[in-house]
Every structure is written in structure tokens, then in C-alpha cells.
Amino acid sequence: MTESVFFQPVIIGTDLNTYGVARAFHMAYGSISKVFGTRKLLMVDHSKICDVTEVPNFSNDDIMVKTLKDYAVENSNKKLILFAASEQYVFRILSNYNELSKYYVIPYTEAEQGIFLSNKMNFYELCEKYELDYPKAEMIDHRNYSEHKSELSFPVVLKPAESSDYFDLKFEGKEKAYILEDADSLNKALSSIYGAGYKHNMILQEYVYGDVTNEYVMNVYSDSQGKVRLMSLGRIAIEDPDPVMRGNYVAIISTEMNEDVQMLYRKIKHFLESINYTGLSNFDFKLDASDGKFKVFEINMRQGRSSFFSTLAGANIAVPIVEDLVMRKPVESIIYGDKNFLWMNCFSGTVYKMLERTDLELFHQAKKTANKGTTLFYDKDLSLQRRWVIFRYFSLYKKSLLKNLERKQK
Template sequence: MAKADFLPVILGSDDNAYGMARAFHEQYGIKSIVVTKGHILPTMHSKIVEKKIYEQLDEPQIFIESMLNLYEELKERADKLLVVASNENYAELAIRNRDKLEPHYVLPFISEELMDQVVYKERFYEMCEEYGLDYPDTVIFKKGMDPEMDLPFDFPVVVKASDSMTFFNAQFEGKKKAYVLHDKASFVKTIQQIYSSTYEDTLIVQDYIPGNDTVMRVLNAYVDQHGKVRMMCLGRVILEDYTPILIGNYVGIIGEENQELYGQYKKFLEEIGFRGYANIDLKYDRRDGKYKIFELNIRQGRSSYFVTANGYNMAKYLVEDRVYDRPAPTEYGTNSHLWHAVPKDLLINYTMDEELKKQVIDRFEKGQASSTLYYPKDLGLIRRFKLRSFYKNYYARFEKYFKLKD
């Protein structure tokens, strides 16, 4: 068998992982290696992935050993093994072990030094200040501070962990990815709950920017090995997931063009020395007319298949850069294709902006809508049945957890 030019090695097996595997398959007809701790629905019963299961893969030593063993298994199959991380934890593991892995794998990630500035929100907002990026008014709250303290802005406020990776591993009742708190009593209770767990790092307390899901924006980008942005694609959020542990994950996005944002964030990414996939969450603040950044993720977003669906294949930029090193101009997303991760009627019913709802209906009617997991070339009978059951559960989840926002 002839040796391939490259083989994708995707860390994780969630929607993000499947979306990237689908992008590689659509562009190159290639099957991706999915490296994961176990079986979860997005990559189950799939013909476009080859799974490698390593229990406790997120433990640093096991991760290194597993990746080195996998290299021995794959080295005769392709000239280059391209690593793609589906979450922050796997990206961090790859970056912190670059010296051991890079002799064998292509690691399209930022440096460890830059990662430590970006992933800790306290340091990241200092970067925003330095580079003139708008972000919500913020208070840094440390363990031991008095939660009864006066804040420089009114309720509601948003509370989230500065170190999201450590927070991910903390276990306690009522845990959420981020909290929107409407009064002092709930603020005090939440602070006490968080610090009664294993999480001891800083918390970020921010002024709540009013507005429902539809004022959110998500920006995905790819920066090549030479530090040049090759692609930027903006999406307007239609709807978020309301399941407590999944709050903040998007389930509906429509492509949107904003050259001012593209220019601002292209300059930022290039000036800080970013590399690889970037995922940026923003919210439009109607009080001052500014788009304010929440965070910069060091890998493509969970919903990043919306970029591929809009005509900008996520895998292509990585391969053209790291496999073939072909120069290319920057591509900016201008299309308005619809991406969704919940059933069609649920998305329409829960869209909170009437003009946007008309656009959503229009895209469905014109066949300009896509869903990551429903890939026509990968819909065997069992997979189709399991996906249908999974999406059906969203009705009960939205009925239980959905709340109007302002």
C-alpha cells in the first residue's frame, strides 16, 4: 500500500472531533484516526473514523505513552501525522509535551508561553487591555476574598473560572460552565460552592452584557506556521444549549460577514504570534455598540463545522499549510449558510429574534442548512437511529432548562 502524504490524528471523539473528521473526508476522502478515552455518540458507528481507545488518555504520562505507541503503529502509513485537538485539555497536553511529540507529529498549536497567557482568563484580559480589544468590565476574585464585597457594576453579573481546565475537573453540586447571577445572595452562595470544591484558582466576575443568544458572535480562524492568518469566518449565534453543564455551547449559527472584526482580530492574532486554529467568543453590547470578547480558545470551536458548511473547509487550511506549505491569501467568510445541532422545528421555535427567525426558515426552505453529525456519506442504519434518538432528547431538555434572556 502506498504511503499517504498525511493522516489526521484527532484527539477526542465529540462533535468537534467528528466535524473535523468530516471536513477531512469531504476534502480528501480520507479516514481520520480518532484517539479517545472511550465511545461517545458523535463518532460511534462511523465509517469515516478509525478509533484508538486509550483509557485515562487525559493523564499526562498515559497521554505521552499512548501517542508514542500510536506513532509506531502509524509511521509507515503516512509521511506526516497531523494532530488536531477537539478540546482545550488535549491541546494543552500536546503543547506541554511538544518536545516528546514533535519529532513524530505535526503539532499546529501555539507556544506553551503564549498558551499560559491565553487560557488563564485573568492574564488574557490583560492582553486585551494591551491590544485594545473590548471586553466586559471585570473584577478578579481570589479565594479568601469576601463575597459580600461591593462590585463596581450592578447585578446581574457573570461568574466563571479563570482556569477553565482545572475547573473542568472540579466536582460539586450545581456546577455550571458559567453563572449568570441576579443578586448578592446567589453570588455569595455560588462563590462558596465553587471554593468548597477542589477548585482554588481565580474567578472572573464580569458585568453582564444584556441581550439574548442572538447577539453572540463566534469567530473561527486559522493561522499558518509563518504566523499569517489564512482564514477567518464569523457566525451569528441563533441559539445556545441550555443544559447546565453545556451552557455556552452553540446549537444554531448562521454565517455573517464583518470586515471590521476580521481586520481587528487578524491583526491581534498575527501580532501575538498565534499558530493553528483559533476560536473567539464575542457578544454585542447594545449599550455602547461594541463587540466584546469573552475568550480565545486555542483550538477550533465545538461548533466549527459551521465554517466548513459555509464553504471554508477547516481541514484544507491545515493541510495546505503544514503538509504542502503552499502560500495562500487570507479568506474571509462572507456566506450565510445555516448550521444547527438541534432539530429544525426546535431551532425555529426557540429563535428569539423575529428577523433572524425569518432567515432561519428561509435557509431551511432553500436547503442551505447543515448539521455536523448528519453526514450523508456516513449514515448507516444504526448510526441514523441513534442520532435520531439523541436529537429527540433535546425537546425535553429545552422544555426543562430554557430561560428567556435580556
């Protein structure tokens, strides 16, 4: 009898992240994941590895908790592992951690630490303490934003401290993060944001020099004893060129395991183990072209939206989670994502076309990489209906990507 008989992945949310987690578990253990959400998004539509239940008003915490408790009672013979597909769902798990942890093992940090780290200024204080390089930052108080006097030199980056509420807003000129060259553009952006109804603080941060290919993303799993068990780093090859989608990756490629990368691994391991962090984490970095240092932007207390790149790299997040939370195996060695890979969220032809216009060196590296794949195209879950859904999604996304890239390069 396999381990999959004794445990069940349960995922809240129905997006790309959901399918990435479900696929990781299916590849490692043959598991079918149980998925709950308000509605079924195309990423899990017609899937044989995601058993999806649509729950009316699932955005209501009482309904979410009741749904999860009822499912747990019905499946009390299995160890249930609870995952969140988005930051919003992570915070809803943290808000109900004491109740949900009675029924589920949760591969995220506990509520108190999670809420503390979700404040980026708290995170930066810890970075200072544990010698992680980061771009200096200031908090702009929403109550008197027009009076803020910055000590940072331009250019600067402006981004919301409370991202979930911000992303629901709609207004002209909206960007996920703003790169601003002077005080006038900063004041204009703040006026637009707060004029649209945003009611939280903003973060102002020094600009880290370099283009998108200087950006990196790391997935980590720290076990229930606070020991790091998995680490995987990828280099951003393409970012969605739509300003509102900044930070959504289109392609991630492997990077050489040189001394700088090894040092980054050591620093992140030291940081997480020093604060006794447990569960999944996801870090965003940029290699500063001005001083050659990796600068960390933030920690996300979950698997990344594009976390399936780790599986391509040889570091399947499902394995250490099951070994730790289900099998209770002590850590023997860290799993590193050290295989060459190319992860894509669109057709490979679209990736090549975009890289040919933006970075010829990465274009040639991508063409030579044999180990390439997407989260959604899974050969063990490709019925004709599902194949058509994904093909249509990638076709529409291709048009959007190329259109926005052309607009950006004008």
C-alpha cells in the first residue's frame, strides 16, 4: 500500500498555483488532490488530478472553515495536507490556524510568525539583523501620504504594503509596482492610488539596477523542526510586460551553481533556521548591477505561483512535505534544484520569439535546454477537452504578451 492511501492534498483556490501543487503530488505519489474554490478556473478545468468542488460564498471565512472541517470529518482516516493557492488564502488559513490545524497538517508557518513577516518592514528589520542584503525602504502612512519626506534618492520603487486590497482597485495608470524618476511622478502616483480608494500604507524603496533577467526566485521548504529541506533557485527569463502584471513570470531558466549562488543559499538557510521558520517560503531577489549583490525584496509564506519550476529542476516540493509531515522522517540532506531547466507559462515558440527580441544570450540558452516544460501541459492529464482549454488559453495569452511587449519596446 503506498503513502498516497494515507494522505490527501487539499488545496483552496483553483489557479495555476493549484495545478502546480496537484501535479507535484501526482508525479511523486500518484495522488489526486481535493480542490475547493468559489469557481473553477481554466487551470484546473477537465483535470483528472484535481477533484474540484465549487463552493458558493467560499470567500466567507465561516463557510470556508465549515467546508474544510466537514471534508476533514468525512476523511478522518487520512492525513490531510492543506495548501493555499494565493497570498489571500494563506492569510485566511493563518486567521483560522488554531481551528484548521485540528484537522489538517499545514505546510506554512504558524499564524503569529506569518502575520509578523507579512509586514515588509518587519521582514527588512530581520534582514538587517541576519545580514541579508535588501533595498532600503520607507513606509508611507496612508493618513498623511502627501506630507511624506523621503530620504531615498531617485529612482525609487513604489508598491502597496497591502497587496490584496490594492489589486482589486481599478484606475488609469495602475501598475503592480511603480518605478519613479522624480518627486512629481511619485506625488502623482500616490494621488492616483489613494484617489481610487486605497486605504493602506505604501512602501517606497530604493531602485535596484538591472533588467528583468537580473531577477531571481527561490522556493524553500523548512520542516517542522525548523530545518531547511529543499531549496531551488531560478532566473527570470521573461516577465509579463503588462505593467499591471509586473512580477508574473512567463519563463524561468536555470542558473549556474557558482559561488555567489551557493552563498545565497547559505544566507537564506541561515536566516530561516535562525528565526525557526517552518513551512514553505518563496523569495524574490534581484542581482544589483551596481554592486553585484543579491538583494531580497520579500518573503512569501507559501509556494510561489510558478513553483513547478522546482520540480523541473529536480526539487519536487511534495517530497519533503510528505516525508516531514506524514512519514515523520528526519532530514537526511537538503534537496537542491540543480538540474538545467526552462519553465514556461506559454508556448515555447512564444518564449523564443520574446527572448529573440529581448535577450539573445538567454534565447540561445533556452533553445539548447532539453529539460523544458509548463505547469499545465501534463502528459498524464491531457484529455482532448483539457488539451483544447490549455491550447486556447496559451493562444490568447500569446497575443496579449506580444502586444504588450511591442508596446513596451516602442
